[in-house]
Amino acid sequence: MxxxxxxxxxxxxxxxxxxxxxxxxxxxGCEDGGCDQYCHNMQRCGGVCEDGxxxxxxxxxxxxxxxxxxxxxxxxSVNSCAARCDESCRYRCSDADRCGxxxxxxxxxxxxxxxxxxxxxxxxxxxxxxxxxxxxxxxAGGEQRVSxxxxxxxxxx
Amino acid sequence: xxxxxxxxxxxxxxTLSALSxxxxxQSTIKNPGDxxxxxxxxxxxxxxxxxxxxxxxxxxxxxxGLGLRASFELVRDGFIHKLNDSVALGVGLDVLEYDxxxxxxxxxxxxxxxxxxxxxxxxxxxxxxxxxxxVVMQWNFWLSPRWSVFGEPGLLLRHAHGDLGVSPxxxxxxxxxxxSDSVALTxxxxxxxxxxxxxxLF
Numbered sequence: 136m137x138x139x140x141x142x143x144x145x146x147x148x149x150x151x152x153x154x155x156x157x158x159x160x161x162x163x164g165c166e167d168g169g170c171d172q173y174c175h176n177m178q179r180c181g182g183v184c185e186d187g188x189x190x191x192x193x194x195x196x197x198x199x200x201x202x203x204x205x206x207x208x209x210x211x212s213v214n215s216c217a218a219r220c221d222e223s224c225r226y227r228c229s230d231a232d233r234c235g236x237x238x239x240x241x242x243x244x245x246x247x248x249x250x251x252x253x254x255x256x257x258x259x260x261x262x263x264x265x266x267x268x269x270x271x272x273x274x275a276g277g278e279q280r281v282s283x284x285x286x287x288x289x290x291x292x
Numbered sequence: 293x294x295x296x297x298x299x300x301x302x303x304x305x306x307t308l309s310a311l312s313x314x315x316x317x318q319s320t321i322k323n324p325g326d327x328x329x330x331x332x333x334x335x336x337x338x339x340x341x342x343x344x345x346x347x348x349x350x351x352x353x354x355x356x357g358l359g360l361r362a363s364f365e366l367v368r369d370g371f372i373h374k375l376n377d378s379v380a381l382g383v384g385l386d387v388l389e390y391d392x393x394x395x396x397x398x399x400x401x402x403x404x405x406x407x408x409x410x411x412x413x414x415x416x417x418x419x420x421x422x423x424x425x426x427v428v429m430q431w432n433f434w435l436s437p438r439w440s441v442f443g444e445p446g447l448l449l450r451h452a453h454g455d456l457g458v459s460p461x462x463x464x465x466x467x468x469x470x471x472s473d474s475v476a477l478t479x480x481x482x483x484x485x486x487x488x489x490x491x492x493l494f
Contacts, residue, residue: 155395160397160398161395162395162396162397162398162414162415163395163396163414164395164396164414181411181414182411183411183412183413183414197408197409199404199408199409199410201410201411201412215407215408216408217404217405217406217408217410218404218410219402219404219410219412233406233407233408234406234408235404235406235407235408236404237404237405251406252406253405253406254405255405271406
């Protein structure tokens with residue numbers, strides 16, 4: 136702890152696990168996509184990646200993820216969770232004060248035990264809200280959202 | 293690559309140990325002041341960064357570079373009056389290039405939904421050059437005419453990614469193999485760097 140406030144186990148390249156922990160602020164990049172990014176026990180952290188990445192963060196104030204297609208992201212026990220991704224993403228936000236997520240077509244978002252969850256879908260998507268105070272789902276182009284069991288969808292449930 | 297260089301450095305240490313020869317027979321550690329008088333030590337060196345670089349930055353594939361340390365003798369008879377010790381102020385500059393591309397600082401935030409913000413660009417991809425400026429207290433122990441050792445607690449100023457930062461605690465330990473009164477081979481290990489250089493005592 137005296138020596139460094141940040142830890143990163145490996146460089147972040149395709150297939151590697153890259154981790155930020157136990158510091159104030161750290162942001163993770165990824166060379167070509169396909170990275171496994173992990174942030175925890177910090178003040179602020181985030182990941183920027185291309186396609187096919189996974190991203191997890193927990194136990195912090197602010198966490199964000201920006202990703203391309205086919206990303207799998209989780210944010211838990213965080214005050215503010217934010218994410219933006221393209222097609223076929225999965226995002227789970229749990230035990231958070233607020234979540235703001237923009238996803239592309241074919242994506243799934245789940246908010247569990249969140250005070251306020253706001254989602255914008257740029258194409259067909261599915262949003263599940265459980266134990267969530269405010270679940271606001273907007274669809275691209277002014278399309279009306281549809282109500283589903285435990286949530287909403289753009290397109291069909 | 294850095295690990296290979298580190299292995300070479302350690303091999304150098306072993307070689308130095310083998311060269312110690314009759315050092316034990318010529319011990320000066322209990323003779324305060326029994327050494328070549330000097331006021332400044334200049335030590336150019338090669339430097340390795342086997343650890344994560346201090347502060348936010350890229351991942352730790354290792355760093356390497358060049359540096360210079362200048363140590364100014366402040367106290368000729370050090371903290372232990374019965375020993376041949378001395379205290380100097382050491383300042384240095386090490387320039388290292390670290391391989392790696394993982395961590396960095398957020399270069400650009402964009403507003404997200406629900407009052408959030410999203411980092412969309414991270415610095416630190418590719419290799420990064422670090423400028424490290426240690427400021428240390430060098431506590432020397434003059435063991436024999438051939439050998440001296442030292443410890444160096446202090447702090448470190450660093451410049452990387454366009455930012456200046458401070459690491460409040462760094463620690464080094466090292467030894468010198470004296471070829472003559474004024475020239476020595478100096479090995480230093482510690483955090484965040486290791487170094488091997490030649491000391492010139494003036």
